[in-house]
Amino acid sequence: MRKLTNGQFAWLLMAPGVALFLAIIAYPLVAALVTGFFEQSLVRPGRTFVGLANFADLLGGDFWPVLRNTLVFTLGATVIPFLLGYVLALALNSGLPGFLRGLFLFPWVIPGVVVSFLWLWIFNANYGVLNGLLGTEISWLGQPGTAMAAVIVTKTWASFPWMMVMLLAGLQTMPRELHEAAAVDGAGAIRRFRSVTVPHMKGIAGIVFLLEFIWNFQHFDTIYVLTGGGPAGATKTFAVAVYDTAFKGFDLGHATALGGLWMVLLLMLMVLYLRKEAS
Amino acid sequence: MNTLNRRDALRLLGLSTLGVTALAACAPDASGGAPQGDTAAKSFGFTSWSLNEEAQKAAVQAIVDGYAGSNGVKITTASFPYNEYLNQVTLKLRGGQLTGAIQLDVAWLGALAAMGRLRDLATPAAKGGYTDVALSSGQTGGKQLGLPWTTGSIGLIANTGLLEKAGVDGMPATVAEFEAALRKVAALDGVIPYAAATKAAQLKDILPWMRTFGSPLLAEDQITVGDDPSVAAVEWYKKLYDAKLIAPDVDRFDARALFAQGKAAFYDDAIIARGVVESQAPDKSLTAKMAPLSRPVLKAGDSPQALLWGHVIAVVEGEGADAAAAFAAHATSDTATVATFFEKVKLPPTTAAGLADPKVSGDAFTTEWTEKITKTATANPFWRYAGYAQIETAIAEQVQAVLVGDSSAKEALAKATETAKGLQK
Numbered sequence: 163m164r165k166l167t168n169g170q171f172a173w174l175l176m177a178p179g180v181a182l183f184l185a186i187i188a189y190p191l192v193a194a195l196v197t198g199f200f201e202q203s204l205v206r207p208g209r210t211f212v213g214l215a216n217f218a219d220l221l222g223g224d225f226w227p228v229l230r231n232t233l234v235f236t237l238g239a240t241v242i243p244f245l246l247g248y249v250l251a252l253a254l255n256s257g258l259p260g261f262l263r264g265l266f267l268f269p270w271v272i273p274g275v276v277v278s279f280l281w282l283w284i285f286n287a288n289y290g291v292l293n294g295l296l297g298t299e300i301s302w303l304g305q306p307g308t309a310m311a312a313v314i315v316t317k318t319w320a321s322f323p324w325m326m327v328m329l330l331a332g333l334q335t336m337p338r339e340l341h342e343a344a345a346v347d348g349a350g351a352i353r354r355f356r357s358v359t360v361p362h363m364k365g366i367a368g369i370v371f372l373l374e375f376i377w378n379f380q381h382f383d384t385i386y387v388l389t390g391g392g393p394a395g396a397t398k399t400f401a402v403a404v405y406d407t408a409f410k411g412f413d414l415g416h417a418t419a420l421g422g423l424w425m426v427l428l429l430m431l432m433v434l435y436l437r438k439e440a441s
Numbered sequence: 442m443n444t445l446n447r448r449d450a451l452r453l454l455g456l457s458t459l460g461v462t463a464l465a466a467c468a469p470d471a472s473g474g475a476p477q478g479d480t481a482a483k484s485f486g487f488t489s490w491s492l493n494e495e496a497q498k499a500a501v502q503a504i505v506d507g508y509a510g511s512n513g514v515k516i517t518t519a520s521f522p523y524n525e526y527l528n529q530v531t532l533k534l535r536g537g538q539l540t541g542a543i544q545l546d547v548a549w550l551g552a553l554a555a556m557g558r559l560r561d562l563a564t565p566a567a568k569g570g571y572t573d574v575a576l577s578s579g580q581t582g583g584k585q586l587g588l589p590w591t592t593g594s595i596g597l598i599a600n601t602g603l604l605e606k607a608g609v610d611g612m613p614a615t616v617a618e619f620e621a622a623l624r625k626v627a628a629l630d631g632v633i634p635y636a637a638a639t640k641a642a643q644l645k646d647i648l649p650w651m652r653t654f655g656s657p658l659l660a661e662d663q664i665t666v667g668d669d670p671s672v673a674a675v676e677w678y679k680k681l682y683d684a685k686l687i688a689p690d691v692d693r694f695d696a697r698a699l700f701a702q703g704k705a706a707f708y709d710d711a712i713i714a715r716g717v718v719e720s721q722a723p724d725k726s727l728t729a730k731m732a733p734l735s736r737p738v739l740k741a742g743d744s745p746q747a748l749l750w751g752h753v754i755a756v757v758e759g760e761g762a763d764a765a766a767a768f769a770a771h772a773t774s775d776t777a778t779v780a781t782f783f784e785k786v787k788l789p790p791t792t793a794a795g796l797a798d799p800k801v802s803g804d805a806f807t808t809e810w811t812e813k814i815t816k817t818a819t820a821n822p823f824w825r826y827a828g829y830a831q832i833e834t835a836i837a838e839q840v841q842a843v844l845v846g847d848s849s850a851k852e853a854l855a856k857a858t859e860t861a862k863g864l865q866k
Contacts (some may be wrong), residue, residue, distance in 0.1 A: 205555045207557070267448075286695075287688065287689045288691065288695065393841050410528060410831065412828070
């Protein structure tokens with residue numbers, strides 16, 4: 163009776179998983195990418211091959227404003243909660259009462275859509291809490307400048323706790339002796355932060371930042387609930403644009419072409435992440 | 442021991458393949474093929490946005506429960522918010538996941554008809570006693586794809602209490618009088634003179650204003666949005682926006698809420714408005730102050746513009762279609778059912794017998810609405826295109842760009858028309 167080698171046995175064990183991967187990930191992905199080369203509607207049968215026309219349409223029009231909006235949102239919704247999370251993590255690590263950790267985590271456990279509806283009410287121009295408190299009549303979600311800021315504030319509120327917890331975990335792995343030694347050598351608090359804390363946290367902070375950046379690059383629910391990509395496309399990111407094109411415009415060709423371009427950008431970020439993790 | 446003989450390996454591989462095949466068999470039909478044939482099913486689905494709206498939910502559920510109880514059938518209900526409804530129904534129809542009866546806005550029939558899944562309901566329609574106008578609202582491409590449930594219009598509603606308080610005498614008949622009335626109301630503290638739609642989702646409400654200013658919107662298959670009258674209409678709308686006579690961040694649901702709270706003097710809605718306001722208003726005397734008015738015209742003698750509106754019940758071809766068609770006919774044409782439904786939600790029925798029922802014919806608000814708004818209402822010319830919703834969205838997004846100061850009316854409407862032309866299929 164012929165016996166299987168370890169390698170053959172490993173492939174055999176992987177076979178069901180690989181088959182599932184091919185069926186539910188690889189095939190739909192390839193099918194979606196191929197659709198980008200066709201004119202295809204969700205409400206009409208059949209499709210027509212149009213080559214690169216969908217990509218040319220996008221690159222000649224909607225792609226660039228959507229890319230700009232996506233980058234503005236992604237940077238804002240990553241940098242601000244990162245800094246906030248870092249400051250709070252440092253404060254908690256320096257002896258801030260422990261129950262605050264639980265309190266700060268509260269926004270993170272609320273589902274994203276609920277958070278978005280909560281802030282939708284806060285920002286409403288006609289009966290919103292914020293205008294009530296400030297005594298203003300600002301249309302926070304109805305003006306291009308304030309709409310993006312409102313979306314970033316909402317996402318910041320929802321995501322800073324996760325960053326805070328991760329950074330706090332990193333801070334707690336730092337040997338106390340390093341700080342004590344630096345203090346003995348005469349280093350003040352700022353110098354100790356710069357020369358001890360920052361180098362120690364570099365790895366975890368980089369991973370946390372990059373992961374949040376990638377997630378925000380794909381983020382959908384906050385933007386969709388708060389502004390739907392408006393006003394006048396001012397908050398339309400890739401996620402919202404692909405959804406609108408496919409499921410409101412029923413235009414699968416352009417939607418999948420845009421999705422393909424978006425995926426290429428995401429793959430670049432993934433490569434960065436994998437390199438970072440490997441290092 | 443991590444060794445395996447060939448027979449065991451083949452057995453394992455066979456089992457794995459079987460598992461994956463079974464999983465694939467459970468997957469939805471990617472081609473979107475609908476199940477064929479009605480198996481005299483005693484159960485079917487009913488999808489309705491009204492089941493998602495507080496003011497109508499109980500009345501619609503009562504029709505469903507009443508029919509299920511007296512006919513021994515099981516009706517599984519599903520619902521989506523109105524603004525998401527067309528997307529969800531389209532996706533589910535395409536995926537073959539939607540069967541039974543579905544409530545549809547008359548505007549959506551053209552788009553959904555293109556998918557070829559709706560049953561021709563000519564036979565129950567012929568027996569239902571529907572009025573000709575109502576029947577026509579459920580027809581597209583020469584087929585009766587929906588049984589009319591209600592037929593009416595979308596027009597302007599005023600809070601006469603606020604108008605009186607602001608010193609507005611009588612209802613404004615022209616655009617100039619309307620603007621003057623808005624300016625008087627603006628002097629009242631905390632009141633939005635006209636809760637007009639300013640969110641993209643509902644900015645299609647500007648189309649009747651474009652017609653008021655003289656744009657046909659569509660002439661011999663040529664989109665005329667971007668012509669001088671439509672540009673003038675958008676510039677006027679922008680003027681109202683800048684003068685805070687209309688407010689930012691408003692869609693139909695916001696407008697209803699503001700009106701119900703006595704914080705808006707005018708807004709656009711269907712006749713359903715009275716039922717909605719009745720259920721939301723803290724001041725129960727508000728419904729008595731609600732008055733439908735003809736949309737102001739540009740100059741005396743013009744015909745007031747209003748949008749024909751209504752909803753139908755359509756049936757998806759396939760399993761349970763016969764039972765669903767019988768339910769659709771009952772819900773829309775049984776006189777006792779439609780009269781009771783009217784009593785609860787104030788949606789006018791579509792059958793001659795229903796309209797003649799004393800509960801309906803004796804209702805002064807409905808009579809006034811019909812006389813002032815529905816009488817001159819016309820269908821949206823874009824409804825004939827499967828991509829009508831996208832055409833409206835293209836226009837709405839550009840009008841929003843004008844409102845927020847990103848673009849001039851002329852440039853924005855030219856851009857909207859360019860996009861819309863590609864959607865005329």
